[in-house]
Amino acid sequence: MASFNHITVLLNEAVAGLNVQPTGTYVDGTLGGGGHSSKILGQLTTGHLYSFDQDETAIEYNQEHLKDALAAGKLTLVDDNFRNLQAALQARGVTHVDGVLYDLGVSSPQFDDAQRGFSYKLDAPLDMRMNQEQELSAMTVVNEWPYERLVKILYRYGEERFAKQIARKIEQRRAHQPIRTTFELVDVIKEAIPAAARRHGGHPAKKSFQAIRIAVNDELGALEESLEQAFSLLNVGGRISVITFQSLEDRLVKTMFREKSSLDADIPQGLPVIPSGMTPDFKLINKKPILPSEQELANNHRAHSAKLRIIEKIK
Structure with a gap:
């Protein structure tokens, strides 16, 4: 079995951003070395986590690494691209979730192999x-x-x-x-x-x-498709946490989050007052991206370009 020498970036911040409910249903769209998945699982009691990865090496590694959660029935590993989020979850009887996490880009083991x-x-x-x-x-x-x-x-x-x-x-x-x-x-x-x-x-x-x-x-195409599905899967109060590592990904996430959390596109120009009921379905948890701490940057050079954005469904 391949080893997975991977330091998870923005681990605490990204999972805290999900506001995990112990009985909730969550998705880790990018399982990788299992860092975020482990952290989410540690906060679940009767809740369940679905962790996606299209890389067979990551699935194999976590079958051992997260075997206790698998045995306890708290975790399902999904060997699939996160662009197939909705279909893969529906095939497992899941139509709504309370949070989705993405840690984009290439994992350290993929780079290092x-x-x-x-x-x-x-x-x-x-x-x-x-x-x-x-x-x-x-x-x-x-x-x-x-x-x-x-x-x-x-x-x-x-x-x-x-x-x-x-x-x-x-x-x-x-x-x-x-x-x-x-x-x-x-x-x-x-x-x-x-x-x-x-x-x-x-x-x-x-x-x-x-x-x-x-x-x-097709990383940007997959991300856009997956985020659209994640928006529609979220329960009210559910959140999406996305960690990006380059400007193109961050721009896409920022744009899609802004579109979902603003009414600019829907409100006729010149209205003196926004009618009640006309509020966005989502709100941004952080207007500016959350960046790694000085300590994390010192400990992990691959954290340098990381940015975290979080959005919540409010109605």
């Missing part, structure tokens, strides 16, 4: 699949997607200003031989970025690797 191909610091076959059963991998994206599509994902998902140069260099290199490993791709990216630009702003391949990973796993 060289063979998964997520890291530009470890040489491995180009893969980047969170669900290892799916067909689309980074190898396909890099070697088969056309120039225009590569430019689009590098700009959109990596916010990479040298997207065109990188896509063109990938196109030139793969015309001679396939780009098969992470280090081969890193070399191509370094060649494409001007030397002066490479001296600033961290590793030159960081943005491109993020972009390709998001494309391979």
Whole structure:
């Protein structure tokens, strides 16, 4: 069984944000190393937790790690992408929940296992699949997607200003031989970025690797679909806690939360008074994102870009 060396980010803050009721029904959309799940389970008496992960390694690890909760009937592990939240819960007889937690991005074990191909610091076959059963991998994206599509994902998902140069260099290199490993791709990216630009702003391949990973796993599409389902699954008083690690995810969550908690879209302009009954169905628990403490940042360098947003259903 794989080990899961993973320090859970914003553990106490994210679970506190759910305002866990001991008899409630909760969802951990991103099981990973089981940190958030363990914390939620510790607060349940007759309640139940459904923990999702599309990564078979995470499911296998937690079958042992959380075996007491499984044996007690307090936990159900769901081997599925959280974009299938509603269908997977309905298949288990669940139509409403009291809270959903998301800890987005790639877990430390996925990054640290060289063979998964997520890291530009470890040489491995180009893969980047969170669900290892799916067909689309980074190898396909890099070697088969056309120039225009590569430019689009590098700009959109990596916010990479040298997207065109990188896509063109990938196109030139793969015309001679396939780009098969992470280090081969890193070399191509370094060649494409001007030397002066490479001296600033961290590793030159960081943005491109993020972009390709998001494309391979359709991370933003999955998040948007899942959040829409979570909104409709919530009981009144139920909450959603979302931890993001990059600006695109945070922007999406911030926008969707703002839409749900404001009436701007629904109220005719020029009304002197908002009619009673016309209030949003949701309220923001924190207007500004909750950030890791100085102590957490010192203990876990992967917490640096984390942001937590929380919303509650109020009617």
